[in-house]
Amino acid sequence: MRYSRTSKALGVAAVLALTLTACGGSDGGGNAGGDTSKVITADNTEPQNGLLPANTNEVGGGKVMDLVFSGLVSYDVNGKIVNEIADSIDTKDSQNYTIKLKSGMKFSDGSPVTAKNFVDAWNFGAAAKNAQLNSYFFESIKGYDKVNAEKSTEDKMEGLKVVDDTTFTVELAQPESDFPLRLGYTAFYPLPESAYDDIDAFGQNPVGTGPYKLAEGGWKHDVSIELVPNENYEGPRKAKNGGVTFTIFSNPDAAYTSVQSDTLDILQQVPPSGLQNYESDFKGRFVNQPYAGNATMTIPSYLPEFEGEAGSMRRQAISMAIDRQQIIDKIFYGTKKPAVEFTSPVIDGYKADLPGNEVLKFDAAKAKDLWEKADAIKPWPAGKVFTITSNIDGPGNKEYITAMANQISTNLGIKAQLNPVSSFKEMRELVNKKSLTGASRAGWQADYPSLYNFLGPLYGTGAGSNDGNYSNPKFDEKLKEGLAQTSVEAGNKIFNEAQEILLKDLPVVPLWYQAAQGVWSNNVNNVEFGWNGVPLYYNVTAK
C-alpha cells in the first residue's frame, strides 16, 4: 500500500480502515471488471465563481473544489473526519490548536504543502479587501474582526502563526469545540504560493492537493469540467477511475434523460418530475438516502402577531397543523422523512426523542385549541392572511407550500396562502431587509457535519443566517457552553439542550429532512453518496 510509507500514526489506522472497507465494498460490485482508466461523467451546474477555496459557497463549485483540493481533514461516507493533510490537530482548551501536517504532501504541480500555505490561504480568505464569499468562516479566529472590518487593508490574522514548515498554531477568539470538524470545508483548503500572482487566473485553473486535478484547459465554461487523477495525491480518497468529467446542465430534466440513455453516468439528484418513477426507471441503480440538510419555515420574530406568549402558541399551532407525512407522501412520493428536531439524522449527536418535540407532530385538534387560546390573549387581526413567501422559479417549491398553506387554512380556520416571488434574489432581499409580512421558506445545507452548524449560524443572536431575528439569551448561553466543551460528544449533549429551547420558541418550523435521490447509468459501479448528498466520485468505477 502506498499510503503506509507516507502516513504516520493516527493517519495509518484511519486510512487503512477506509481503504479496506472501500475494497470490500467494490468486491461485491465486481471489482475485477472495474476499468480504472475510464472516465466517468456526472452532472453539475456551472460554478458561480472562480474555483477559490474561500469564494466557493455553492454546490456547483463545491463539488469540483472537493475533488481538486483537500483540507487538513476530509469527511468519510458517514461524515466522520479523517486526516488528509493533517498529521495531528491538538488542543487542550478548544481555543488554542496546534496543527501538524504530514510531511511529503504535494500540490498537483509538485510543490510541497507547507504550514504557510494554510496560513496564507486563510488570511487571504478572511481579508475584507479580497471580498471572498466564505470569509465569515474565519470569524472565530483571533484577529478576524480587524482584517474583515469595512475598508480594512490588513490581511494577517494574529491568531495564526507558522511554527515551522509542517506546523502552525491557531488561536480562536473563544473556545470552539467543533473547530476541527470545520477544517474539511472548502473555505479551509490551502493555496500554493503561486496562486497569489494572479488569483483570478488561478481560479480558472486551480492547482490543488486533492485526488483529481483539472485537465489542460479542463474548465469549458457552461459546458463541462474535466478532471483527471492527480498522481501526487496521497490520501484516503485516491481516484479509482480514469477521471471525472462534469457536464453542465441548466435543466435537471435533461440530465435525467441523459442517464436514462447511458450518455451520462451519475445524476446527483432526480428532479421533481422524476420522483414518481425513478425507482422503476433505474432498477438497482438508484439511492434514496438522507443527507445533512433540512427544510423549514421561518416565522420572523419581528411580526407583531407572533410576539410574546400568544405568538409562541401560534407558532406551535401552525407547526401542529401541518401534516408533514401527508405532504411527503403526496408531493414528494415518500422520499423524505418528517423532521423531529432542528438538525439532521446523518449528523453525529442527532436525537430523535428530544423532550418537547411533540410540537412537530401533526395534531389538528390541539393546534386549533392552541390557536384559540392565543386568540383569547391577543386576537388574530380580522381578515389577516398568513402568507408563506417563496421563490417559484425552480420546480418543487410551489406545490408543497400551497399544500402546507391549505392544511393550515383547514386546520386553524384562518386564511393561509403562498406568497410567490419570481426569483431567488427577490426572496433574499425580502428576507435580508427583514421586510417579510409573514412566514418564508427556509432550510439549511450543512457546510460541515456538526450539530452546531445547524444551530449557531441560524438561531444565535445576530448570526449571519438568522433570518427571523430570533434572539434568546438562554439559547445563546447554551451554544457558548457547548462550544467551550473539550470533546465533540460533550458539546453535542449541550447543543441538544439548546435545541429543547428552540422547540419551545420555534423560531422556525422544522418540516422534513432532505434526502438525496441519485441515479446512475449501466456503465458504472460502486456509486455511493456521502453525508452531504454528493456522490463519492473518486470511488466510482467504470464497467
Add this chain to the structure above:
Amino acid sequence: MLMFTLRRFLQLIPVFFGATLLVYFLVFATPGDPIAALSGGKPMAPAVEEALRAQYNLDQPFWIQYGLYLKNLVTLNLGQTFSGQEVAAVIGRAYPVTARLAIMALAFEAIFGVLFGVIAGLRKGKLFDGTVLVGSLIVIAVPTFVLGFVLQLVVGVQLGWARPTVSGTAPWDELVLPALVLGLVSLAYVIRLTRASISENMSADYVRTATAKGLSRRRVVMVHILRNSLIPVVTFLGADLGALMGGAIVTEGIFNVPGVGNLLYQAILKGESATVVAVVGILVIVFVVANLVVDLLYALLDPRIRYV
C-alpha cells in the same frame, strides 16, 4: 439602394441606444437584490457585501450605473458577470451555438415549408393539401415543450438514434434533433403562408397571361407564381431568424444546449444587467439587419419594388 441601406444602418443607432436603456432599466427595476442571492442564503460578511456592491456599481443610482455601462461599452468592454467572467467571452461562447441551431432550424423550415406549401397550394383540396393542413394545425396546437420531450424520449432514449442531450460544445450533428423541434412550429406557419399565397396568386392576371402565351407549367410556377408568393414568407422567415437568434429557452433547456436562451434566462433571474443588455443589444442588431435583408429581398423577388 445604397442610400437606402445606409439610412437603415443609421436608424440602428437610436434603436440600439433606446433598447439598451430600456432593457437596462427593466433589469434594474426587477425586484430583488443580486448580491443577497450570491450568498445563497448563507451568511455574508458586511465588508464583503460592501465590496461586491461597489465592484458592480450596484451602490450607485440608476443613471450613474447606466452611464458607467455606456462608458465601458464605448471602449468595447461589455462588463463582467457576477461570477467574474467577461460578458464578451460568455456571449462569444453561447452565440455560435445558438447561431448553428438557428441556421439549421431556419433552413429546415424554409426548405420544407416552401416545398410542402407549394405542393399543397397547387393541389388545393386534394389529399396532400388536406394532410398538410391538418398536420400543420396539430403542430401549431401542441406546445413546443411537449414536442421536445416526446421526440427526446422516443428518438433519444427509446430508439437510441440520437443523443437525447447535446454533448460538449454542441456539434452540428447533435443539434439536428433540437433544430427539428425548434423549426417545427415555424414550419407549419411557413407551409400555411406559402400555400395561401400560392393559391391566391394562381388566379392573378399575370399568371393567366403567362399561361396564355404558352409558357410551360414549370416556368409559370417557378418564376411567376412562386417568386411573387414568397414575399410574405420571406418577411416571416426574417422575423423568425431574429426570434431564433434570441435563443429558445424551452428547447435549449430540454436538450441542454449551452446557448443564448438559457444564458439570458439565468442572467435575468440573477439580475445581471451587463449580460442581459449585451445579449439584447446583439439581438437588436440581428433584428435590424435581418429586416434590412428582407426588405432588399423584396426588390429581388418582385420587380415592381424599387428602393431609391
